[in-house]
Amino acid sequence: MGRLFGTDGVRGVANRDVTAELALDLSVAAAHVLGASGAFAGHRPRAVVGRDPRSSGEFLSAAVAAGLASAGVDVTDVGVLPTPGVAHVTGALGFDLGVMLSASHNPMPDNGIKFFTRGGHKLPDDVEDAIEQRMGEPWERPIGAGVGRITQDGGLAVIRYVEHLVQTLPAGPDGAAPLAGLRIAVDCANGAASEVGPAALRAAGADVVVINASPDGRNINQTCGSTHPEQLQAVVVASGAHLGVAFDGDADRCLAVDAEGRLVDGDQIMGILAVALKERGELVNDTLVITVMSNLGLQLAMTDAGIRTEQTGVGDRYVLEAMRAGGHILGGEQSGHLIMARHATTGDGTLTALQLAARVVTTGRTLADLATTVSRLPQVLINVTGVDRARADLDDGVLAAVALAEAELGLRGRVLLRPSGTEPVVRVMVEAGEQDVADRVAHRLAEVVRERLAL
Known part of the structure; x- marks a missing residue:
């Protein structure tokens, strides 16, 4: 067992x-x-x-x-x-x-x-x-x-938590509310942030457009939230919002959408917040903790900004362990699971949304402009379902296919196979200098995984 x-x-x-x-x-x-x-x-x-x-x-x-x-x-x-x-x-x-x-x-x-x-x-x-x-x-x-x-x-915990979140923000220009003047669309995934998320953003002064905040016990994460941001992307554009944020079911993740409806992922959000902290002299050890799933483009961008990246295995617990061991204050995952150790002990989607929106206000720049901090290399992630995840690192055929892919990509890309921690799924990730190369290699490798590891 x-x-x-x-x-x-x-x-x-x-x-x-x-x-x-x-x-x-x-x-x-x-x-x-x-x-x-x-x-x-x-x-x-x-x-x-x-x-x-x-x-x-x-x-x-x-x-x-x-x-x-x-x-x-x-x-x-x-x-x-x-x-x-x-x-x-x-x-x-x-x-x-x-x-x-x-x-x-x-x-x-x-x-x-x-x-x-x-x-x-x-x-x-x-x-x-x-x-x-x-x-x-x-x-x-x-x-x-x-x-x-x-x-x-x-309901006292909700009140206390919202107060804590808003208190992490600096005052806005001329003493205004921290997010005054921003219109933010928020997708609550019909999940745990359906009350807290909009309440915190409004308490910080934002004009909030809310979707998927009517949980009925059955509709959590159902074609909505951070795993399905398409609806939010459309709403941001239709409502004229400056940006949008999407949570997952328990709101420990946050992804964002710029005013044109383009997705801003966890790597880009980490890059934006890391640069902000470094500019203020608050990024301890000038270090950002990331996982092996983060895009190579984030590492290159952080190097250009004078920020060191420390890699861990996938999972916020491993990010947090590395942060605590090194005294670092910022880390996270491409999925939008960010940990800001000065304000939280675990990933916090609502906190991430507030801090990201505050960066837009304090810089006067659009989210789209801020997101250019990280130029992402083409990356393809394929979830191969119905397979024996335990054999992903052991099967000779899979290992040979990975070696072939790595040889083809050379120094301009990388391959990562990661078994899910909770489901019969193996995640195949490929990065390359060109999108068509990433697509081809990823799908070829995914087919090998599907055939060799089928249950």
Whole structure:
């Protein structure tokens, strides 16, 4: 049996892989592991539980709360809140544990369970392993006053989180609201930011055009949000917005759209914000942390700007580990998952949107102009589905095809095969100096992966 925790918590099809029983057992084990580590020493333990709007989150959050309370932990249920909001509340209000129920950008039938420790940080691998090992063990249950209590937050977490986000912005010219004069279209993906995202942008002074902010438990990420920005691109142009921003289901990602409807991806956003921080003398070590999926054009642009790039494996947890190890304050992924360590402990899509919009205001430049900081090399990414991801780095035929592709591209491109951490998918990425070369090599390699690794 494989490891229960993936690169971003426990994730799978809700009520089949991620069940109420699993959620309860995980929560009890987490309480026991953290208790044994001394995290609860000297006080009654407290946890905060949040979720995205998936209908399965209703029973899963109830199961998590039940498990924690049965283990003697007092639980505050904040309802629907972005993942970074739960992380912020965990740290800002001194909770011992935070739990988020979400499958992020995955389709609606999926769901997941993610834990945060005191301070709002994700669990290290060894703690996750300890939790998995202690699931289902016999234990002495508290009774009477030893049982935890469950209370509803009543919307206070949303208010606190929005206030925190807006306070990260500098005042606008002549003391105006930070985003005064900007019209921003926002696609909330019918997800966790449906309330928070528009509220934060409006509180910062923007004129906000909102789409896909009516979650019904079933429509999260459904042809909308950061995984499907086409609707936002059309709305930005039709509404005359200065820019648009798109979140994913749990709002830890943000992609942008310029006034002409062109997509501005995470690499370009990172480049814009890194240059802004360097200009202000705030970019610690003049370093930006990126993953192997970032476009080579970002690395070249940062070199030209006097900024060093440090590469990690794919996944925000690895970006964050490198940032914490080196004391860096900015890092992220091409997908729009950006971490700004001075303001957040994890990727935060709404924070990214606010900071990007503020850069437009303070420079007086359009987003399209700012995005020219990064000239992206032609890049093709193909998700090959229905394959055995575990054999991607082992199959001789696939390895030979990769070697052939690398030889063809030479120094003007690169190849990356990355198995998904949660799905039977292998992602084939090819960069080249010319688009037709990237297309040809990527599709040829994807076909080899499809044939050799078919389930």
